[in-house]
Amino acid sequence: xxxxxxxxxLIGLAGASHIxxxxxxxxxxxxxxxxxxxxxxAGGQFPDPEWIAQDDGQVDIKGNTLTYSSTSQxxxxxxxxxxxxxxxxxxxxxxxxxxxxxxxxxxxDPGSGARPFQMTSSINACRRVFTPKS
Numbered sequence: 001x002x003x004x005x006x007x008x009x010l011i012g013l014a015g016a017s018h019i020x021x022x023x024x025x026x027x028x029x030x031x032x033x034x035x036x037x038x039x040x041x042a043g044g045q046f047p048d049p050e051w052i053a054q055d056d057g058q059v060d061i062k063g064n065t066l067t068y069s070s071t072s073q074x075x076x077x078x079x080x081x082x083x084x085x086x087x088x089x090x091x092x093x094x095x096x097x098x099x100x101x102x103x104x105x106x107x108x109d110p111g112s113g114a115r116p117f118q119m120t121s122s123i124n125a126c127r128r129v130f131t132p133k134s
């Protein structure tokens with residue numbers, strides 16, 4: 001019985017290691033509107049203008065926290081959020097809130113470290129893509 005409990009605990013800890021063992025990373029990133037299109041996303045269906053210019057910044061991952069710090073003159077696009085909801089392969093969607101308590105979502109493909117991710121908002125249909133600088 002003890003060996004079964006020990007094995008179950010060990011398997012549980014191994015499954016959680018993708019969170020606690022995630023490598024810290026820092027990289028420069030460029031944020032731009034997906035497809036670089038209209039200031040009104042979804043073909044002008046939504047009246048809220050979206051910042052269409054490129055936004056330069058830096059991504060920092062420390063433990064389970066991702067922080068994006070904007071370095072351009074765009075409206076403040078800095079944010080921080082928890083990455084615990086990502087799958088063991090690094091993929092998934094995480095939820096954050098802006099300074100007005102509105103939700104936004106970051107979506108990651110599988111992987112780790114410097115890689116692209118997408119941001120969508122709860123208030124419009126715009127999607128921004130954050131791409132590592134080369």
